[in-house]
Amino acid sequence: MEHYHMNLTLKVWKQKNRNEKGRFETYQVKNISSEMSFLEMFDVLNEQLIAEGKEPIAFDHDCREGICGMCSMYINGRAHGPWHHTTTCQLHMREYKDGDTIVVEPWRANAFPVIKDLVVDREAFDRIIQAGGYVSVNTGNAVDANAIPIEKHEADESFASAACIGCGACVAACPNASAMLFVSAKVSHLAMLPQGDPERKTRVTNMIQQMDKEGFGSCTNIGACEAECPKGISLENIARLNREYIGSMTAGGSQNSI
Amino acid sequence: MPLNSKIPAGELAEKWEKYKSTCKLVNPANKRQLEVIVIGTGLAGASAAASLGELGYKVKTFCFQDSPRRAHSIAAQGGINAAKNYQNDGDSTYRLFYDTVKGGDYRAREANVYRLASVSANIIDQCVAQGVPFAREYGGLLSNRSFGGTQVQRTFYAAGQTGQQLLIGAYQALERQVALGNVKQYSRHEMLDIVMVEGKARGVIVRNLVTGELERHFGHAVLLCSGGYGNVFYLSTNAMGSNVTAAWKAHKKGAFFGNPCFTQIHPTCIPVSGDHQSKLTLMSESLRNDGRIWVPKKQGDTRKANEIPEEERDYYLERRYPAFGNLVPRDVASRAAKERCDAGYGVGASKQAVYLDYASAIERYGKIEANKQGLANADKATIIALGKDVVKEKYGNLFEMYEKITGENPYEVPMRIYPAVHYTMGGIWVDYELQTTVPGLYALGEANFSDHGANRLGASALMQGLADGYFVIPYTLGNNLADDIRTKAIPTDHPAFVAAENEVRERINRLMSIKGTESVESFHKRLGKIMWDKCGMARNAQGLKEAIEEIKALRKEFWSNVRIPGEINEHNPELDKANRVADFLELGELMCIDALNRNESCGGHFREEYQTEDGEALRQDEGYMYVAAWEYKGESQYELHKEDLIYDVVHPTQRSYK
Numbered sequence: 001m002e003h004y005h006m007n008l009t010l011k012v013w014k015q016k017n018r019n020e021k022g023r024f025e026t027y028q029v030k031n032i033s034s035e036m037s038f039l040e041m042f043d044v045l046n047e048q049l050i051a052e053g054k055e056p057i058a059f060d061h062d063c064r065e066g067i068c069g070m071c072s073m074y075i076n077g078r079a080h081g082p083w084h085h086t087t088t089c090q091l092h093m094r095e096y097k098d099g100d101t102i103v104v105e106p107w108r109a110n111a112f113p114v115i116k117d118l119v120v121d122r123e124a125f126d127r128i129i130q131a132g133g134y135v136s137v138n139t140g141n142a143v144d145a146n147a148i149p150i151e152k153h154e155a156d157e158s159f160a161s162a163a164c165i166g167c168g169a170c171v172a173a174c175p176n177a178s179a180m181l182f183v184s185a186k187v188s189h190l191a192m193l194p195q196g197d198p199e200r201k202t203r204v205t206n207m208i209q210q211m212d213k214e215g216f217g218s219c220t221n222i223g224a225c226e227a228e229c230p231k232g233i234s235l236e237n238i239a240r241l242n243r244e245y246i247g248s249m250t251a252g253g254s255q256n257s258i
Numbered sequence: 259m260p261l262n263s264k265i266p267a268g269e270l271a272e273k274w275e276k277y278k279s280t281c282k283l284v285n286p287a288n289k290r291q292l293e294v295i296v297i298g299t300g301l302a303g304a305s306a307a308a309s310l311g312e313l314g315y316k317v318k319t320f321c322f323q324d325s326p327r328r329a330h331s332i333a334a335q336g337g338i339n340a341a342k343n344y345q346n347d348g349d350s351t352y353r354l355f356y357d358t359v360k361g362g363d364y365r366a367r368e369a370n371v372y373r374l375a376s377v378s379a380n381i382i383d384q385c386v387a388q389g390v391p392f393a394r395e396y397g398g399l400l401s402n403r404s405f406g407g408t409q410v411q412r413t414f415y416a417a418g419q420t421g422q423q424l425l426i427g428a429y430q431a432l433e434r435q436v437a438l439g440n441v442k443q444y445s446r447h448e449m450l451d452i453v454m455v456e457g458k459a460r461g462v463i464v465r466n467l468v469t470g471e472l473e474r475h476f477g478h479a480v481l482l483c484s485g486g487y488g489n490v491f492y493l494s495t496n497a498m499g500s501n502v503t504a505a506w507k508a509h510k511k512g513a514f515f516g517n518p519c520f521t522q523i524h525p526t527c528i529p530v531s532g533d534h535q536s537k538l539t540l541m542s543e544s545l546r547n548d549g550r551i552w553v554p555k556k557q558g559d560t561r562k563a564n565e566i567p568e569e570e571r572d573y574y575l576e577r578r579y580p581a582f583g584n585l586v587p588r589d590v591a592s593r594a595a596k597e598r599c600d601a602g603y604g605v606g607a608s609k610q611a612v613y614l615d616y617a618s619a620i621e622r623y624g625k626i627e628a629n630k631q632g633l634a635n636a637d638k639a640t641i642i643a644l645g646k647d648v649v650k651e652k653y654g655n656l657f658e659m660y661e662k663i664t665g666e667n668p669y670e671v672p673m674r675i676y677p678a679v680h681y682t683m684g685g686i687w688v689d690y691e692l693q694t695t696v697p698g699l700y701a702l703g704e705a706n707f708s709d710h711g712a713n714r715l716g717a718s719a720l721m722q723g724l725a726d727g728y729f730v731i732p733y734t735l736g737n738n739l740a741d742d743i744r745t746k747a748i749p750t751d752h753p754a755f756v757a758a759e760n761e762v763r764e765r766i767n768r769l770m771s772i773k774g775t776e777s778v779e780s781f782h783k784r785l786g787k788i789m790w791d792k793c794g795m796a797r798n799a800q801g802l803k804e805a806i807e808e809i810k811a812l813r814k815e816f817w818s819n820v821r822i823p824g825e826i827n828e829h830n831p832e833l834d835k836a837n838r839v840a841d842f843l844e845l846g847e848l849m850c851i852d853a854l855n856r857n858e859s860c861g862g863h864f865r866e867e868y869q870t871e872d873g874e875a876l877r878q879d880e881g882y883m884y885v886a887a888w889e890y891k892g893e894s895q896y897e898l899h900k901e902d903l904i905y906d907v908v909h910p911t912q913r914s915y916k
Binding site for chain 1: 421663
């Protein structure tokens with residue numbers, strides 16, 4: 001692949017803290033290599049700002065290999081930018097060309113208050129997991145791992161749901177700021193496994209209750225969450241969540257409702 | 259002070275069983291009165307906090323990320339070892355123990371490693387019970403794969419996301435304890451000091467990274483589960499935030515640092531592409547199962563990989579190590595890659611890379627698949643297409659990641675790889691109970707030095723983190739806290755807390771008042787370059803001596819010229835980074851001192867002066883069969899304590915993978 005360099009205009013959301021009003025600031029960056037990652041381009045910008053005696057832009061990031069779920073930029077109107085199945089940290093600058101303008105915002109949702117600039121508070125997700133996103137098994141209680149055979153297809157499906165990285169792109173992308181894709185991924189992961197079965201009804205009820213309490217919006221089947229999810233979590237999870245939820249309210253319940 | 263490793267008496271295989279049966283216990287009512295602080299929420303921290311919460315202790319966890327689920331254990335790709343012998347291929351607890359001791363080049367403690375191997379099977383059971391979706395066969399049972407340094411298939415995995423799935427399992431167990439009120443969790447908090455009361459660790463000073471406020475927290479015991487320090491090299495496969503700060507503060511409060519120079523350089527990482535590079539990305543070692551590593555036979559060959567005919571390729575690992583081939587341990591594979599590149603056979607624009615080629619695996623799998631589908635005379639294109647599907651199922655997410663980063667399609671052209679800093683075997687010295695030389699202070703997982711000797715085998719980091727957290731600390735902590743049941747919670751207005759907090763505040767004020775001209779990042783980069791050039795894959799006495807002086811000078815410059823924008827009492831990532839880099843600037847010196855002291859080559863520590871004729875690591879068992887445990891005595895002053903390693907069962911030999 002040919003390497004090239006580019007100059008860019010960035011319009012970035014700056015906000016001092018949770019309580020103060022934010023605004024867009026415009027920055028110029030020069031000589032950006034097409035081989036850089038998007039966050040490395042931000043590193044360059046921040047180094048430039050520090051050298052100029054200005055304040056750098058705060059943004060969340062950690063693993064920079066697309067798995068920790070910490071990075072969270074809304075780039076030109078899309079969560080994690082234009083690449084399919086890609087987190088912000090894995091987006092590379094060969095997507096852009098000289099002279100482009102890029103607009104970068106934080107995740108916007110009532111349940112994700114801005115901490116500073118592009119950094120938001122996602123502890124609501126932790127609290128949803130606390131409401132039931134687990135199997136109640138203490139250390140030492142386990143039987144031999146192969147005593148629980150699980151059909152390969154089921155195991156693979158469960159894994160596909162468990163691949164969620166909890167980044168919150170689904171919420172950011174949704175016009176209603178709904179957390180249904182996140183919640184459904186966890187409910188599905190555990191509902192498809194025999195280990196998750198005993199708590200199936202209480203789990204779905206409690207997690208949905210917590211989701212509502214946190215102020216996330218409702219799902220209206222738009223599908224932006226699936227389109228923007230960096231891990232390809234499918235909308236089928238939401239259908240499954242709904243079945244689980246209905247199942248939890250009826251006698252006999254969800255046992256056969258996958 | 260003589261080091262007491264507290265290894266229980268008795269036969270190797272019985273030590274842990276005997277310990278568990280005879281250690282002191284704390285009754286449930288007393289557990290509710292005992293408070294435990296856990297620093298870090300990766301596999302070791304989350305599993306420890308969850309298990310201790312289940313037992314009834316009052317636990318507090320701290321992590322610098324925005325959620326415990328982000329800890330860098332999440333990035334582990336390939337798998338987790340366990341001596342289940344599900345494949346009936348000759349595995350056993352003993353064999354896992356033996357492979358680990360040998361893989362570590364005979365610089366690990368036998369008793370610890372045996373315990374690790376013996377609890378490994380329980381880990382898999384526990385994780386499956388939590389709903390960790392490991393890969394399975396069509397019969398519904400768990401699947402295994404091979405990993406470097408072993409000849410059995412004992413690695414359990416969840417595609418290339420094993421660390422993620424295990425961490426989510428531990429995280430969920432932790433969140434359950436949070437919901438039950440047994441654990442209180444503090445995210446975006448960083449530990450900046452240990453509080454000592456009457457010679458014991460009794461609490462921590464942490465900084466709230468959102469508000470910048472300092473907080474005091476009491477604990478009857480403090481568990482450091484804060485990971486490794488590979489980021490001292492600036493470029494590594496670690497997360498950007500991974501740091502040594504918690505461990506280093508503990509070190510300065512009296513915890514000895516064990517084998518700091520033992521660093522693992524992982525052979526299969528995506529090569530550096532330019533000066534802008536902020537981190538290096540690992541391509542799982544599992545890729546060496548099916549991929550073949552080669553360079554051109556001709557020096558400086560500028561042809562494209564696919565244009566180089568088979569007979570002009572040097573599969574140098576298969577050539578040098580016919581018994582293990584591409585599956586030699588990491589240290590051996592890394593050095594072999596460096597040797598080829600240094601000799602002028604490297605590939606790619608930088609010439610600092612070798613090929614990892616999947617063409618023959620794709621063809622092999624394609625043929626098998628064609629047979630399965632009953633296609634008798636499948637043409638080459640069909641075979642390749644079928645083979646690509648198989649490879650995609652096994653390694654798809656890794657191939658995708660490679661393509662995103664490099665813009666090249668690894669199904670069509672071989673990947674380019676080069677070694678990168680990945681893991682640190684060294685860490686806080688601990689005894690058999692995982693207690694440091696500071697009473698009441700424990701270190702678990704990568705933060706301690708204990709189980710991997712001078713080189714860690716692939717898929718063993720996850721195993722150790724979870725062994726320490728789920729199965730070791732619940733026993734050993736109780737054994738010690740049983741003597742502490744009469745100790746009431748110490749109020750945090752105790753003078754020791756006030757003094758520790760003042761010390762932390764004073765240091766932050768000092769950092770902020772420098773107002774120099776150079777960014778934290780640029781100091782970190784410069785430190786990394788010194789470390790990589792002189793304390794990296796190959797080291798020698800002269801280079802190490804130079805590095806020590808260079809680091810001292812750099813540290814001085816940092817403290818007089820670093821520029822930290824923003825304010826103290828706000829979310830200020832530059833200040834967080836400055837706190838960490840200041841500690842790396844001290845640690846780097848100790849690593850060089852340790853590397854200089856160790857006049858031998860072993861595992862990942864390769865001193866150029868000590869090698870065999872064909873370039874293999876040459877140990878000096880006579881003089882160096884010990885753990886180097888360093889005591890902090892003031893700036894640039896460290897006293898060496900030796901823990902002799904005694905091998906009752908395994909007889910150290912020169913490691914051979916030929």
